[in-house]
Amino acid sequence: MKIEVFAMERMQSTWENLVEFNLSESGVHPMRVAELLDTDAERADLLQQEICYTQSNGTIELREAVARLYPGTTVDHVEVTNGGSEANFVVCWKLLEPGDEVVMMVPNYGQTLGLAKAFAGTMHDWPLVADDGARRWRPDLDRLAALVNARTKLIVLCNPNNPTGARIRASELDAIAAIAARHGSWILSDEIYRGAEVDGQETPSIWGRYERAIVTSGLSKAYGLPGLRIGWIVAPPSFIASSWSYHDYTSIAPGALSDRLARVALAPARRTRILDRTRAIIRTNLPVMTDWLSAHGEEFDYIAPEAGAIVYVHYRLPVNSTLLVNRLREEKSVLVVPGDHFGMDGYLRIGTGSETGYLRTGLNRLRELLGSLAAEAGR
Numbered sequence: 001m002k003i004e005v006f007a008m009e010r011m012q013s014t015w016e017n018l019v020e021f022n023l024s025e026s027g028v029h030p031m032r033v034a035e036l037l038d039t040d041a042e043r044a045d046l047l048q049q050e051i052c053y054t055q056s057n058g059t060i061e062l063r064e065a066v067a068r069l070y071p072g073t074t075v076d077h078v079e080v081t082n083g084g085s086e087a088n089f090v091v092c093w094k095l096l097e098p099g100d101e102v103v104m105m106v107p108n109y110g111q112t113l114g115l116a117k118a119f120a121g122t123m124h125d126w127p128l129v130a131d132d133g134a135r136r137w138r139p140d141l142d143r144l145a146a147l148v149n150a151r152t153k154l155i156v157l158c159n160p161n162n163p164t165g166a167r168i169r170a171s172e173l174d175a176i177a178a179i180a181a182r183h184g185s186w187i188l189s190d191e192i193y194r195g196a197e198v199d200g201q202e203t204p205s206i207w208g209r210y211e212r213a214i215v216t217s218g219l220s221k222a223y224g225l226p227g228l229r230i231g232w233i234v235a236p237p238s239f240i241a242s243s244w245s246y247h248d249y250t251s252i253a254p255g256a257l258s259d260r261l262a263r264v265a266l267a268p269a270r271r272t273r274i275l276d277r278t279r280a281i282i283r284t285n286l287p288v289m290t291d292w293l294s295a296h297g298e299e300f301d302y303i304a305p306e307a308g309a310i311v312y313v314h315y316r317l318p319v320n321s322t323l324l325v326n327r328l329r330e331e332k333s334v335l336v337v338p339g340d341h342f343g344m345d346g347y348l349r350i351g352t353g354s355e356t357g358y359l360r361t362g363l364n365r366l367r368e369l370l371g372s373l374a375a376e377a378g379r
């Protein structure tokens with residue numbers, strides 16, 4: 001089976017550790033092990049952890065911790081995976097067959113797009129609408145109703161959305177579920193940015209709204225723990241029982257150390273502290289970003305993100321986004337994501353989750369490059 005190149009991950013994997021300023025990340029600056037484990041007892045426990053094959057779908061304790069986040073679920077609704085990306089992979093692989101159709105919220109993280117095209121063959125874009133009046137990116141429910149038909153196996157959401165940072169409202173999720181129910185389509189909602197809201201109001205989940213709802217998520221974004229590679233699937237127990245056997249073919253099990261550290265992270269008081277840290281970083285840095293944008297207001301427009309450490313910016317310079325990003329990397333050693341990677345030239349996705357000084361310097365360098373490009377364009 002052929003699969004298209006996942007352009008954004010390929011670019012990040014190639015360059016993120018080579019540039020001086022990596023503003024291509026969508027999560028917050030990662031935590032250190034020492035910050036996560038703040039008691040001697042927890043450190044001692046970690047050192048005693050056998051480096052074994054752990055429970056392959058996640059330890060019961062970890063699945064209980066995940067189940068606490070989704071009302072009405074038990075450990076049998078949860079499968080722990082290596083990152084949100086393995087969760088998405090397993091769900092798409094299990095569900096999609098040639099001849100199926102997928103309706104994909106766009107713009108979106110490119111993984112499910114590539115998987116949908118490879119496994120199912122037919123994918124329909126379902127674009128979020130930039131609603132200037134409401135200053136939000138919103139789902140177009142009429143359009144969704146027109147796209148979903150009897151062949152629609154899966155509707156894919158990303159909520160909060162990467163790259164726009166948009167949050168889908170509870171009433172909109174109910175309407176999406178009602179449209180899916182007309183043809184018995186599954187809904188996959190990637191909720192990995194849930195918990196990283198700027199205003200602290202947790203994004204509503206698709207969970208509990210529809211019997212064929214599947215949530216994927218993990219610790220990489222809202223928790224600032226991407227190196228643990230811990231993600232999960234939450235779905236009806238019969239789905240999980242079957243998807244677990246797909247997981248046997250991918251990575252078998254999460255890492256034993258990661259499972260232990262994830263249990264620590266999801267203990268209720270610790271979880272609250274971690275999400276507070278994330279929101280504090282986002283609230284500190286978002287104004288740095290928006291002040292920078294306002295200072296050059298005639299060159300940009302954007303809708304402020306509701307969640308996530310990202311800003312999706314439309315720029316007016318007549319320069320292709322991949323070309324702009326390549327020049328920025330080559331000339332200024334700064335990495336951001338071009339709109340081309342989301343099928344939207346003229347945009348940049350800029351990560352705001354790093355240390356504030358680092359962000360400022362990266363933005364100053366972007367400013368310098370934009371100055372050069374404007375001069376070249378005779379502006």
Ligand SMILES: Cc1ncc(COP(=O)(O)O)c(C=O)c1O
Pocket residue numbers: 026082083084085086109158162190192218219220226229230231
């Ligand atoms: C929406 C979304 N889902 C999943 C992932 C991948 O998550 P992980 O690093 O946990 O595999 C990303 C990473 O950027 C993402 O943006």
